[in-house]
Amino acid sequence: MSDYLVIVESPSKAKTIEKYLGKKYKVVASMGHVRDLPKSQMGIEVKNNFTPKYITIRGKGPVLKDLKSAAKKAKKVYLAADPDREGEAIAWHLANTLNVDVESDCRVVFNEITKDAIKESFKYPRAINMDLVDAQQARRILDRLVGYNISPLLWKKVKKGLSAGRVQSVAVRLIIEREREIQSFEPEEFWTIKTEFVKGKDTFEASFYGVDGEKVQLTNEAQVNEIIEKMKDNAFSVENVTRKERKRNPALPFTTSSLQQEAARKLNMRAKKTMMLAQQLYEGIDLGKQGTVGLITYMRTDSTRISETAQTEARDYITEAFGAEYIGTEKKKETKKSKAQDAHEAIRPTSVMRKPEELKSFLSRDQLRLYKLIWERFVASQMASAIMDTVTARLINNNVQFRASGSVVKFPGFMKVYVESKDDGAEEKDKMLPPLEVGETVFSKDIEPKQHYTQPxxxxxxxxxxxxxxxLGIGRPSTYVPTLETIQKRGYVALDNKRFVPTELGGIVIELILEFFPEIINIEFTANMEQSLDEVEEGNANWVKIVDDFYVGFEPRLEKAEKEMREVEIKDEPAGEDCELCSHPMVFKMGKYGKFMACSNFPECRNTKPIVKEIGVTCPKCDKGQIIERRSNKKKRLFYGCGTYPECDFVSWDKPIGRKCPKCEGMLVEKKLKKGVQVQCISCDYEEEQQM
Structure with missing residues (x-):
């Protein structure tokens, strides 16, 4: 029989830890939270200092029964839930349910699931941190006060199944405000002039800068023609050459949010999938003879801090793999966080010696891709800055100035391992200039004026x-994914080409919340509330006072809304055709992946149809049918097919544009890139300049 009982959240975590602790320890899983506020009522005694009334979560009765039985047989119970507010709250609920003294040394925490980390953590058990528990309780109670009171109002006035929340409502507001910016945006014309220059056998590119030493913005074609006419010939004098050495610093190791962002950019992963894979890597992977090992540190963190042990191991690896000159000497600028937020480390590999290529046979494709991203980012963060040599040359012809710039990597530093991606997809590339000296002459080859318009x-x-x-300081690592899921599930927003678009329903709900509960949707108010919860976690604020201060202003607004909030009828837009199954009119609906057609006789008739959208291009294969935009059933990804299918089986992920390649007469398509779209030929290397 085991002497000690250890309780964690998940079976996979339990399996990994039990192997490290030996026969005297029995490690079991609570399967997450075991108690929560009831679903059938608010469960908060407002007049009794907001005392929560917790009940056993439905379905957790047998789990608790087994835990109680195991706890009675054990000499001691250790609660080893995750090292954050939620984990501390789970431990507290378990302690109360199992009659474990919360002030005893029953709580064990660790940031990584490795043999050394687990054994070390059991040397220093502690009491349950009630400040952490109070911070979690305060968040849960605030969310319940908002959700349980506003949601029924929305059901009654707008539509059943709606919800409101502090973080989700702000997220929807941001999406709506961005859409308004886009709709009200008025593009402005501007021009650029690029010229290819020749010096001996070398060519390089320069762009128009200005006239008489002053920078000039080109806003119309007449202005461009005037500049071109001003240039006497194609001979330019090199007026100035500037050489500089520039440092490029590595990015800090991952936090939860930066991991989600970079996984989206580099791996095309959605936030939910990223966190699911990270959880698997954290809880443990079977590495054959090595046993089950946690490969990364805890994945819900706001911190960029790294332990001294991890830093030392990284430095040793970098020295061995690249040389001592690649070790970072610069003091890393960590993100400023509260003590509460900085309790953890950044997300990093538990050992840099477990190189991604050595784990291929043990990891799934996506697990490996994410681990490789985390491993490379961490190693790079401990490496030396890259050094770039940059050269800028100013070229002049009759007081018309062009500028050329080039850069080359002098010392790669961290870039040997990893380069952070950018939102716009623009990556720096080496672009060298030929040797240029002041006073020498170079010749322009092709002058290329181009019209552009500013983009929303x-x-x-x-x-x-x-x-x-x-x-903005809104939400925490544990809230990002649930927020993204909720706003889509409720139908407030939809994804269109992986970008959020607000729905009519989302606009109506936010308008009502803004009218009656402006503080719920106020960005500054919501951010300040997050700071207040951090202060509770640090032991510097009383959670009851924070909740009470909120409720004092919230209660009268709730009473007013119950009396004055108007009913809103959302009418479905007619689709202009009848259902082929029951003859009732078809209407447009907005789903998670955008608009579709559905029968208005729902739920009696559940017929749905995708919206058939012709793009105005004749099929390049049969030359008869029209190309139709469709959405795949599995991944909900847009594709293009012939409208005569199955007679013609033409299909393309990229949008045909109806023109033939001038080089080979192949089909031209719009290829979606990270930054805009580019017209490319599917048969040869022809491509047109990228459009924003």
């Missing part, structure tokens, strides 16, 4: 929305 701000992707919420 882009819609939010998951990654960009998470980054914005984090920058």
């Amino acid at each position: 701000p882009p819609r939010y992707t998951e990654a960009r929305l998470v980054r914005t919420l984090e920058e």
